[in-house]
Amino acid sequence: MSDSKTGQVKTRRVFYIPGYDPIHPRRYRELYRKEGAAQAAISGYEVALKPKLGKGNYGWNVDAMIEGEQVSAQVEVLVWSDIVRTSMSNSIPATYWQLLRTAWVYIGSGTLWRLMRLRKGPVIAALYPVGMLIVQALLALAVGLITYRVLGLLSDNGAAQLAFAVLGVGLGIALLRWFKKKDGKFFAYYLMHDYAYSAATKGANSPELEARIAAFGDTIAAALATDVDEVLVVGHSSGAHLGVSVLADLIRAGRVPTGGPALGFLSLGQVVPMVSFLSHAERLRADLRYLSTRDELAWVDVTAPGDGCAFALCDPVSVSGVAPEGKRWPLVFSAAFTQTLSPARWKELRWRFFRLHFQYLCAFDRPRDYDYFQITAGPQTLAARYDGRPASKSRIDHAVSKYTSVAA
Incomplete structure (x- = not known):
């Protein structure tokens, strides 16, 4: 054939x-x-x-x-x-809820510490969106509080201070929306959705x-x-x-x-x-x-x-x-x-x-011996x-995962 x-x-x-x-x-x-x-x-x-x-x-x-x-x-x-786009279509509050759930899945189960025993790079990459989203939330909170405090000094009128509080909240929300709009530069929402996708079903x-x-x-x-x-x-x-x-399904069948x-x-x-x-x-x-x-x-x-x-x-x-x-x-x-x-x-x-x-x-x-275009064309x-090509000596090839159960 x-x-x-x-x-x-x-x-x-x-x-x-x-x-x-x-x-x-x-x-x-x-x-x-x-x-x-x-x-x-x-x-x-x-x-x-x-x-x-x-x-x-x-x-x-x-x-x-x-x-x-x-x-x-x-x-x-x-x-x-x-499927990816559907999983990413979340509001700002929903994304922060994803952050909490995903952190709980990886940290609460001890999985994060096991992953850190492999390579630090991808673990840092996984923690990056968590840290970046927290920083964005803190900046938005700071903008809101500073706006309220600074403008609030200008008046003792209760109605005016309420208006300044509403303005501060609005500016904080506007900053969060700006960060989300610019996520093509920050990748915080994108990476959060990525890690949350698998974590949602453990x-x-x-x-x-x-x-x-x-x-x-x-x-x-x-x-x-x-x-x-x-x-x-x-x-x-x-x-x-x-x-x-x-491929496992194809071969089994x-x-x-x-x-x-x-x-x-x-x-x-x-x-x-x-x-x-x-x-x-x-x-x-x-x-x-x-x-x-x-x-x-x-x-x-x-x-x-x-x-x-x-x-x-x-x-x-x-x-x-x-x-x-x-x-x-x-x-x-x-x-x-x-x-x-x-x-x-x-x-x-x-x-x-x-x-x-x-x-x-x-x-x-x-x-050297890796060339994507020679492999595919x-x-x-x-x-x-790669017949006879040895594996890299520095590879990690011992068991690290806490969970090793397999489907029947």
Whole structure:
């Protein structure tokens, strides 16, 4: 049916699962177009994009000449941004209520302290929206009090002082609304909604998300029944743990055909412990445990210590406390931003934390063995490309989670 057993690829289907992102998927097409052209110029190959024809998921086609081989790939984005947008449509008071509930879930259960034993960066990123929202509330309170006190000195009239109090409250509310309007710069509301989404169910999937996982599985199963050489699933950030569940379901159901396309799973900048360490994440922990032993796929997990929003070099199966006998996956290694980006480029990006979380999808001006565009449009399967590649020695691969129960 395909040439997948040789590790050579002429045709590929790529399914990209975004993280918690409300933005239209065209953002990912433009990122691929721009960064693919930059990487091609640096590395000496050719990458060209064309519109995807037909109905179905949003995507694009890629024609590449890499390592002297012509490869065609169809990239599709598996969208759950509508679910994300619905979960983000909260008022200012509702967001502060989310803050209290989320803090209670992570702190009250002891999960936060377990996460801090892994990497400080993503824990700081999780605490950032809490701190920023508290600061915004305190500033709004200060504006209101100062307005009332200063103007109140001008009059002893009770009615006037009441009016000044109302004005102070109004200015405080106006400041909170201004902060919310400018959240594209502060990311406090966005990140709060992100962490609150999983905390609301203590790591369980909502019915809407379960339905979307099933739909993703149907799409990938249909691709596995076609005559392509590789089907590659890419899960970025929160999309990584969705990919785990999608692929575990497919394999359990016998929907990965023997002799069909090679199946690869690339998880990038994963934040799996933020969910798998929660008490009700039995479904995800079971999927991690199951997928880690399967020979139907190759699973490569790429992170980087320079990405402060990811659990860098943390084996998501092992740290979740569910590593079984015979564990094979994932292969965990670093994209090593400080080595694969020139000093000048690293200096430019170092403090742009949100941008660095997307660096896995971008060009490197000192590339080593991680190249997103060669993986998605090059002539080797994911398994062949990293066959024999050792895992990073500095990875964390021992159990840390307090909760290790799995779904039956």
